[in-house]
Amino acid sequence: xxxxxxxxxxxxxxxxxxxxxxxxxxxxxxxxxxxxxxxxxxxxxxxxxxxxxxxxxxxxxxxxxxxxxxxxxxxxxxxxxxxxxxxxxxxxxxxxxxxxxxxxxxxxxxxxxxxxxxxxxxxxxxxxxxxxxxxxxxxxxxxxxxxxxxxxxxxxxxxxxxxxxxxxxxxxxxxxxxxxxxxxxxxxxxxxxxxxxxxxxxxxxxxxxxxxxxxxxxxxxxxxxxxxxxxxxxxxxxxxxxxxxxxxxxxxxxxxxxxxxxxxxxxxxxxxxxxxxxxxxxxxxxxxxxxxxxxxxxxxxxxxxxxxxxxxxx
Amino acid sequence: xxxxxxxxxxxxxxxxxxxxxxxxxxxxxxxxxxxxxxxxxxxxxxxxxxxxxxxxxxxxxxxxxxxxxxxxxxxxxxxxxxxxxxxxxxxxxxxxxxxxxxxxxxxxxxxxxxxxxxxxxxxxxxxxxxxxxxxxxxxxxxxxxxxxxxxxxxxxxxxxxxxxxxxxxxxxxxxxxxxxxxxxxxxxxxxxxxxxxxxxxxxxxxxxxxxxxxxxxxxxxxxxxxxxxxxxxxxxxxxxxxxxxxxxxxxxxxxxxxxxxxxxxxxxxxxxxxxx
Numbered sequence: 001x002x003x004x005x006x007x008x009x010x011x012x013x014x015x016x017x018x019x020x021x022x023x024x025x026x027x028x029x030x031x032x033x034x035x036x037x038x039x040x041x042x043x044x045x046x047x048x049x050x051x052x053x054x055x056x057x058x059x060x061x062x063x064x065x066x067x068x069x070x071x072x073x074x075x076x077x078x079x080x081x082x083x084x085x086x087x088x089x090x091x092x093x094x095x096x097x098x099x100x101x102x103x104x105x106x107x108x109x110x111x112x113x114x115x116x117x118x119x120x121x122x123x124x125x126x127x128x129x130x131x132x133x134x135x136x137x138x139x140x141x142x143x144x145x146x147x148x149x150x151x152x153x154x155x156x157x158x159x160x161x162x163x164x165x166x167x168x169x170x171x172x173x174x175x176x177x178x179x180x181x182x183x184x185x186x187x188x189x190x191x192x193x194x195x196x197x198x199x200x201x202x203x204x205x206x207x208x209x210x211x212x213x214x215x216x217x218x219x220x221x222x223x224x225x226x227x228x229x230x231x232x233x234x235x236x237x238x239x240x241x242x243x244x245x246x247x248x249x250x251x252x253x254x255x256x257x258x259x260x261x262x263x264x265x266x267x268x269x270x271x272x273x274x275x276x277x278x279x280x281x282x283x284x285x286x287x288x289x290x291x292x293x294x295x296x297x298x299x300x301x302x303x304x305x306x307x308x309x310x311x312x313x314x
Numbered sequence: 315x316x317x318x319x320x321x322x323x324x325x326x327x328x329x330x331x332x333x334x335x336x337x338x339x340x341x342x343x344x345x346x347x348x349x350x351x352x353x354x355x356x357x358x359x360x361x362x363x364x365x366x367x368x369x370x371x372x373x374x375x376x377x378x379x380x381x382x383x384x385x386x387x388x389x390x391x392x393x394x395x396x397x398x399x400x401x402x403x404x405x406x407x408x409x410x411x412x413x414x415x416x417x418x419x420x421x422x423x424x425x426x427x428x429x430x431x432x433x434x435x436x437x438x439x440x441x442x443x444x445x446x447x448x449x450x451x452x453x454x455x456x457x458x459x460x461x462x463x464x465x466x467x468x469x470x471x472x473x474x475x476x477x478x479x480x481x482x483x484x485x486x487x488x489x490x491x492x493x494x495x496x497x498x499x500x501x502x503x504x505x506x507x508x509x510x511x512x513x514x515x516x517x518x519x520x521x522x523x524x525x526x527x528x529x530x531x532x533x534x535x536x537x538x539x540x541x542x543x544x545x546x547x548x549x550x551x552x553x554x555x556x557x558x559x560x561x562x563x564x565x566x567x568x569x570x571x572x573x574x575x576x577x578x579x580x581x582x583x584x585x586x587x588x589x590x
Binding site: 067 | 436438444451469473474
């Protein structure tokens with residue numbers, strides 16, 4: 001296999017393809033065009049590209065205005081700024097007004113790396129999950145990224161995507177199909193279910209399942225790319241099948257994947273659950289490998305939590 | 315502006331004031347001050363300048379209006395009902411549970427409302443988005459927006475101000491309702507706007523200053539703004555908060571004040587006698 005494209009390159013290329021077919025697509029940046037990798041979109045469709053400068057709140061409001069006259073704006077910044085700095089504007093001008101803005105938070109969680117705690121968002125997904133009706137998703141590879149961007153563009157309403165920016169990954173085949181709100185079973189299993197989201201954690205969950213298999217533990221792995229609406233049916237199915245879960249997220253365990261899965265289990269089919277993710281902490285500087293260890297976002301920690309949850313099951 | 319037109323606009327403004335006072339008085343409390351200060355601006359836009367069709371409120375090439383100070387919704391509802399966007403009977407449903415006329419302007423609920431607003435500071439950005447969108451589509455229209463003076467404390471207003479002139483939005487015509495009062499007191503005492511003209515000039519806008527209750531002055535300013543070739547226009551309107559209601563005009567507590575229906579009726583009677 002050749003070198004996999006950066007996720008941001010897939011973001012840019014997918015939007016150029018979409019823009020060619022749909023004149024409503026416009027792209028917005030807040031002085032991070034180079035970071036988001038959207039220079040070639042700008043060069044291809046200069047009249048449909050708006051750099052709003054370092055002013056994320058205004059970007060969200062202008063996006064809402066563009067959407068109110070029929071455009072489909074994709075607006076990006078680093079995840080903490082696309083969420084914390086735009087929250088009221090995205091909430092009221094876009095979501096409360098039932099408009100159609102596609103907000104994109106790049107470098108989610110530990111992938112902010114050496115930008116450190118100011119740029120390391122473990123709460124953006126949770127903030128967004130609190131907005132009524134908003135679709136929140138986090139693709140784990142280049143194939144699902146492309147397909148889910150297409151689905152988001154087709155969907156009439158606001159969305160928030162956590163976009164892993166640098167580096168890429170191929171888990172899916174080009175012909176695989178995706179629906180927002182429908183998780184994907186990457187690997188079946190009968191003892192425990194690992195529910196993961198995003199490019200940092202889905203590969204770790206797959207590696208953890210391999211490790212557990214060597215010990216005779218059969219772990220299912222679900223790519224829960226859409227956190228809201230959460231795929232209740234799939235969670236219940238695996239609650240019946242395995243009765244034990246580990247959620248895996250590059251985010252606070254509060255109000256994102258772990259919470260969403262816990263809510264479904266408690267309401268529909270109580271099962272044992274451990275949540276791997278950031279435990280009520282701020283971010284800090286470091287390279288990805290250091291940060292994975294620092295916050296326990298590793299296959300080893302997922303496997304350890306799977307063993308712990310299975311022990312309780314017995 | 316000829317005498318007949320002027321008289322018609324004055325009569326219309328009196329009708330809009332009457333409907334606004336009646337509407338809020340019927341409910342018993344509301345944002346009367348900032349609603350009455352923009353009546354002349356709304357009147358000249360909706361009855362003299364804007365390309366709109368109440369029978370086809372979503373017509374694509376229409377001019378659009380953003381009431382960024384969304385709490386003045388009742389004044390705009392009076393205009394929209396008077397123009398036939400919906401029945402005047404709706405006006406007595408203001409703020410009643412399940413209504414289509416909530417305290418703050420809401421595009422989801424109310425026919426004729428072009429943008430939801432109410433969390434202050436956001437409407438100018440939305441108007442910029444509309445102006446950019448119409449430019450992409452080659453729609454020859456104007457986007458109008460009214461912001462408040464208290465609202466101008468919000469940082470987002472100035473982010474928006476910078477971006478509108480950067481994108482040379484000559485299809486954007488903004489107004490500041492400079493009634494010199496905000497909730498906690500006089501703007502000068504709470505958060506002084508100092509030289510407001512100079513601020514907008516500094517942000518690269520075409521700035522005009524008018525008496526916001528004078529139709530000839532508003533008309534001249536809007537005509538000038540329409541001729542502007544490469545800049546957005548800010549028309550700063552000197553206005554009186556609560557204008558035309560004897561119990562509210564100049565009253566520092568008029569931002570969101572209670573008043574009973576009898577008081578409303580008396581205010582309307584005085585307006586009709588030309589006493590206000």
